[in-house]
Amino acid sequence: MKTVLFDAIKEVIIISDKEVEVLTSAFKIITKKKNEYLVEEGALSPNLYFIINGYVRCFYLDNGNEITTQILSTKDFVTSFESFLNNDFSKESIQCISDCTLLCISKTDYENLYKEVSNWSFFCKSVYEKYITKISDRANSLQNLSASDRYLRLLNTQPNIALNTAVKHLASYLGIKPQSLSRIRKEVIK
Template sequence: MNNPHSAILEYVGKKIALSENDREILISSFHFVKKDKNDLILRKGSKTEYLYFIINGYMRCFHQKEGGEEVTTQIWGPGDFATSFESFLKSNLSPDYIQCISNCELLCITKNDHENLYSAIEGWPLFCQNVYETYILRMSERMHILQNLSASERYMRLLNKQPNIALNTSVKHLASYLGIQPQSLSRIRKSIK
């Protein structure tokens, strides 16, 4: 990738006006990192110091039930911000794990650098409000879907709204995210081919 920062500059630039100085500040604040498939970037019970912007790849947020079963609560792909927002914003211990489910190219920003952007870039508070509102709306929509749609409807909705996530996530993680058994998801997939 020639300029890993171009993705975030484009993303932020669609939401708020950026001066050349603002662009330079963003470039110096976000650091490029590569992570391998299955890397855990956050463990339950630890504090996160980073907010990640996904350039390429997929990540998931999950928790473990008492018996060890993993429940995927979020799947993020290119153009998404990923972190334990509760831990990042409030300095709380994370209730979840975050894992790369493919090789990932990421931009990360520390909590301190993120907070400094509030005074360094005029539109940053508005941009962050937009990111957090989007996250809250996604969580609300997810709860509605899990409570009101059948397993087939949940999968078809994901396939229509977020096909890249549906096609680039393992059956095990996707089934957990959709709240169904992997065998049921396999049957649903076969029935629509």
């Protein structure tokens, strides 16, 4: 299972056999059931997760309504980055929306990798850039695309998320009402 992580890392940096051993000991395999939380709003996020399989969503509460900000799946890293990096309380919750297998690394082990894996900082930079780009793309999408176009874009770029996420979570992520998403899906099928 860790080979998925190593393959993702090797897409960005070269790692030696010794560095693979270091990474193997730093990341632990965990499983979570559907609806279990990785992080709850207001708590610390002491771990970084790499999704082997399954789906995870990030959300916050706004006047009792859950606002989904991200839906992530295989080969994605997930944590409350602000909390993880700054040791601050999370402003969002992170919940498994399916049964998940993940790799988990603690903040301490993560920081040790900077000393033990030669290009770890370069790899982390690429992860953060991908995270920032995803958030920026979503914000631009919400501002500039119609609800139908947002759904079609997601369907074209991440069909696994579009087809395997509950309507209420997907609708929130797309910034529309569940009824509107159901109507859009029917129109797309025609």
